[in-house]
Amino acid sequence: MRRSPLFSGVIYLLLGVLFTYIAIQTVNDSGWGFFTYMLIFLATLDIGSGFRMIGIHFKIKNAMNNKK
Numbered sequence: 001m002r003r004s005p006l007f008s009g010v011i012y013l014l015l016g017v018l019f020t021y022i023a024i025q026t027v028n029d030s031g032w033g034f035f036t037y038m039l040i041f042l043a044t045l046d047i048g049s050g051f052r053m054i055g056i057h058f059k060i061k062n063a064m065n066n067k068k
Contacts, residue, residue, distance in 0.1 A: 006053070
């Protein structure tokens with residue numbers, strides 16, 4: 001069973017928000033460190049992938065509607 005790009009995009013966005021939240025909490029507790037930079041990097045990748053997957057979903061949906 002395949003997941004839709006919309007579902008995957010939402011999951012990626014949620015993970016990006018979660019990583020950002022954890023990074024903010026880490027900065028408040030112990031300041032900027034390697035772990036914080038790693039979390040921000042992962043959040044950036046996840047949010048970017050989420051937007052890309054959602055865009056792919058709408059491109060596929062638009063292509064399917066244009067075929068009909």
